[in-house]
Amino acid sequence: RNRSDDVSESPLDSRLDSRLDSLSDSLPELLPGLLVGAGVIRGDFVALSISPGVGLGIAAAGKRWSFKTVGPSDLAAHVERIEEALRPRWTWWSNETAASLIAAGVRVAMCWDVAAVHRLLFGGWRNEPARVWASLHELPLSSIPAMGQLDLLGLARDWSETDEGDGDLENPIRPDSHLRPDWVSGGWASTPDRVAKWADAAMQAAILQRQRLMARPATEASALRSDAIARSESVAELLCAELAADGLPIDISRADEIIATFLGPRPLNSQQAAVARNARDDVVRSLPGVGASTDLRNPTQVRSMLNRVGVDLPDTRKWRLEQLRESNAVVDALLTWRKAERIETTFGYAWLDQHVGDDRRLRGAWSGSDGAAGRMTAQAGLHNMPAELRGAVAAEPGYVFVRADLGQIEPRVLAAVSGDELLAAATAADDMYAPVAARLGVERAVAKVAVLAAMYGQTSGAAGQALRGMENSYPVAMQYLRRADETGRAGIDVFTFGGRRIRMWQIGDDAAAVPDDERAAMAARGRFARNAVVQGAAAELFKAWAVTVRARSMSIGARIVLCLHDELLVHVPAEHGAAMATLLDNCLNEAAWRWSHADTAGQDDAVATTVRFVADVSVIERWSDAKP
């Protein structure tokens, strides 16, 4: 359906280009017609590249166009016209292009994010165009040309311009098939013509990625699934750009109140802050046996201080100290101090000042698949905010939050990806640990520990006995996990259900020199792989859910404002709260079906039409209003 497969021809009609450049004002109306004339139909891939203040480039159906833009409104008009007329799958090198669109006030529906798909295909973290291009063309990464290498005299030299036989400097692709380093390092953005050629290159990369996705997996079903996940992961990156731009609504005075319960009132200057800090320290240091000179921030000193008051522990972590809290006043004071210290250094007044804007939105950078297994990550404390502060996350006047979290997502995902029909049967229950416990003949708590131990690779402790029961009762799921463990242990990459490559790492020589160290490192790699196939597949399902929710709720003015691994927080006009709650449930069914049910031909894939996913949904004013 996508007719742009012959894009390598890339005929550039310079006559048309110059004409379009001079007709900038009337262009938005002309653009959809040009694309349709070139053979682009609704939903087709249309590559887009933006150089703010310079221009934008569009490539589709083997053609490309470049336009000068004078500002964000100009840019917005162009893109919105095409979006309305053709609703294309916007194709770009990375979500930096998405961020430019969002800054111009444009929200588009669909995209193909070359960087995101690269991570899916090749694993790892890095995804810059030169590496993406080299990987797709089977070129060694070590041969990627660098800009401005230093020679022995310390003089910068641009090899790309001095090497002989280097071809056309206005072509982003060198004769050796690498991307031109001066283009990669910013040269692509210097003229409208180059911006269009950069879009064209992104389109070529996307075409190669799609070929790889369809060709790689063993079955047609898993190939289709990989393609679906590539689209969902792409839009997840777009969602990340929106999350970063929109931010999380914060009730600042409530946040101040909550922080004050730990630290006292907001200090007016750094001197006041220091006085309050010393006062907190002194509460602990003045207790008998502690010593006025003890540095509470030095774990070694804290440990010997605890020794002086009769507490001997291998370390001073909270979970060890917690049990002694009731019986020991020093331990109690120390833990209270630690909590306050934590709030002050990480989630205190400075945190609010730094990350909450004048519009009362908490903003941080988001990544769609930063984790090793492909989870979303967020900065500015958005993913590890202490529970006590959730009361400060409040919907704006006239709005509500609709919050939804997936119940027991990892064991349900395990049932799906492994194709274990008995475990899949257990997912029919709202609480799947209940039927698992019945089958194992143990208490629910024991069953839960056993399932988690299987997914995490725990072998010691109370889990040992229950694990043997798992082996007998759910051999298919256990086999799936064991195989991932063995593959990872051997240092071989594993793949998630959605086709993400999970790279294994090499064990260092220092560990190999000590056999015990090497064995421990291999075991750790096995546990990592065992968990990554479950956690990674769960992340793919979650993102498929999130982007479905995004697509279906745009029209009612809803915005996803937080993604938290298995939880969505949606900010929506109050009158649409109930509809949004229903929509979250429906979108889970839709996403789960698409995520798991790519198989229609009875392939040997593990396909779990019978696995049930459940969400707990509530309409609330504050994040803290949600049930625990």
Added chain:
DNA sequence: TGCGGCTATTG
């Protein structure tokens, strides 16, 4: 100044 260790918080 960079890095590993220790600590706390989240799913």
Added chain:
DNA sequence: CACAATAGCCGCAG
């Protein structure tokens, strides 16, 4: 303290 993450402070090596 099993799996994943972000983020702070401390001591120490360079």
